[in-house]
Amino acid sequence: MSRPKVAFYWCASCGGCEEAVVDLNEAILDVVEAVDIAFWPVAMDFKVSDVEALADGELAAAFVNGAVRTSEQREMAELLRRKAGAVVAFGACAWLGGIPGLANLSTRESILQQVYRDLPSVQDGDGATPHEEVEVPEGRLHLPRFDDDVRTLDQVIDVDYYLPGCPPPPELIAKAVTALVEGTLPEKGSVLAPDVALCAECPRVDSKPEDLKLQRFHRPYEIVADPERCLLAQGLVCLGPATRAGCGAVCVAANMPCTGCMGPTGRVIDHGAKALSAIASLIEPREPKGVAGLAEELVDPVGTFYRYSLPASLLHGRVGRNGGRSRTERDGEEGAPATAEPAGAARRGGSA
């Protein structure tokens, strides 16, 4: 049997997904044995033309990390889609948009204004900002144009599988490759991780009360968390109950709450809404004033509950899909605090 051909590719990512593959350490040699890597720009010397020369569907799988923000990323995603039997959205950014997806809270123009004019270290001058086409004494220079919003991979192409995590844990990467080689990949659309909440594999689960009720929330710096007890029971917003297992609860092992990078479990449409409702259901006070008091303590709902999933969510962000402006922005509220829209939006999500 010939080895299945695979491709690795990155879109708008931080490089952490690539490092995660390198963190397979010596196991990476097994991967190289088991599959025929046809394309991996960060590590191997193959060209786009090599991919173009493949027959459609000749790649067994393409692992694509990062969200999508440029035309080139779109085109590469489309090319790999044609050439690959299966496309795997690799990591939180490709699946859900990831932390850089929080950029959907701002317009492209407001980002440029902030970075090149408003920040305190920027030199006062002629207010230059980068332009797509610039005349210099020696000729003309171009910078690429970027889309107005960050999109998930499956908002651009059809995706077969999702490998969660920021970055995906090496064990899940190895398992996915094994399933590919052995032809035991599950049904299309599957997330290649256990379909249970993180609490199921959390070593502190025994200290999570059956009828957990919270009088108040603490922010992580406000308390010294007991290193053995359930963090949620200590009043920290731990997204374990609403987040998929498979990471080994490594953040909790460092005595820090889960922030949700593994994304939702199956059948959840909107991870942030699910996480918010999971936490809200634990609030003890029932009268409006008490509820409002605890809600006040959740000072940044969008950054807390949608940290990795804003582009994939029903909200998509302040910047609408395909660069369309959200209603708020059309109404001229661009100057409003960045939290205004997300907070309201998160509340809508919570009641959904």
Next chain:
Amino acid sequence: MSGEILIDPITRLEGHGRIHIFVNDEGAVDRVYLQIPELRGFEKFAQGRRAEDMPQITSRICGVCPMAHHMAGTKTLDDLYHVDPPPAATKIREMVYDAFMIEDHALHFFFLGGPDFVVGPTAPKAQRNILGVIGKVGLEIGKEVIGLRKEIRGLMNEAAGKAIHPVFGLPGGVSKQVSPELRDRFVAGAAHAVEFGRFSLQLFRDVVLSNQAYMDLVLSDAYTHRTYYMGLVDEGNRTNFYDGRLRVVGPDGTELLTFAANEYLDHVGEHVEPWSYIKFCFLKDIGWTGFEDGPDSGVYAVAPLARLNVSEGMSTPVAQEAYEEFSSTFGGRPVHHTLATHWARLVELVNAAERMGELAADPEITSPEIRTIPTETPTEGIGVVEAPRGTLFHHYRTDERGLITSANLIVATQNNAARIALSVDKAAKALVHGTDVDEGLLNEVEMAFRAYDPCFGCATHALPGEMPLIVEIRDPRGELVREIRRD
């Protein structure tokens, strides 16, 4: 023959750097533009976030150096909440940070920059990589490199939660104490890393220092710039990666100034050019006069070469020995030869390893006293670390609830951006004549910036990574006459 030479990542990787060389009618290089073509806007979407989330949010700027952003962010939170971590927490942070410096420097020397020397600058491109290095130094050594990386990153995973995107930093301390068992592993890892560093230094001696052709390259004018240098030093003016004062020395090696992180706005400015998304840092004390070196230009450098240039010694014995050998080889400091950065990086690797060992052996490292709970209202905070690629500033302002109202990030490669641009320009002018250039020659141009280990992902808070290149040679009408690909 006139024309343009464009060294560009192929289109699929347009988020990476590109080099645009303009060649005039005499065949000489007029000007080189190093363009960085992406921006993600972290400073913008940081607004409204909880300050304590910043160490985890900003680590996503770069998955190669997430610990640097995490630590700069964490130190900024100390300042923001007006809180001092207990001594054990500070020591744990520095120990873990040293672990990160070790593995990152090793990665660069053996995987990224080193192949140019170990295998050879004009060796076939297929050999200029880690496999080529292994071919030259032997499989056992190759396994040693992978093994050391695994061991050190294992320590980081254990202490910080995750090596890729750590979680342990909090204002006033760290979230997890170091168990005696983990302490022992740090001690062993440090000893291992010191030996690895000694080996790497010897390799550098054998391969580079004893090869006159390489040394000629290192010392050549094409790779030399007389600029200012900046880096963190301790109270004895010795290199420190985690904390200290910023020290700036001039092209003649004399101290221009020292300053605390919270004074950075008095000294560090950012210049904007319309043709790149990267901003170019300069010393406000001198001023921005354009892309030029010398004492009248505010252009400065950071990272290993700069750190050794601003220091008067290393804090540990083996590194001190290596530092003295480094200085005397070049006839004293400052060393203006960009390619010497590779050697400086190895000196630092040994320093980080020895320092990690010292901290691991400190009885206080296993103390449970790892947190000071903030009690004051947050206002404004500034933090600094030396990232592997140079000085990294984080600066946050918040409202009284600790929500970010303004964030400013000055990232290692940005500090170096102007000098990198100078280096590429100078190397191209010295090496490129006409548009009939071969791939090896272009690699020598690329070496001018690879020495900095530039992370343009960090620098524009955009895509990081290695840069596959495409070279397009065009005639004056813009017609493509030749193409060289290295992708």
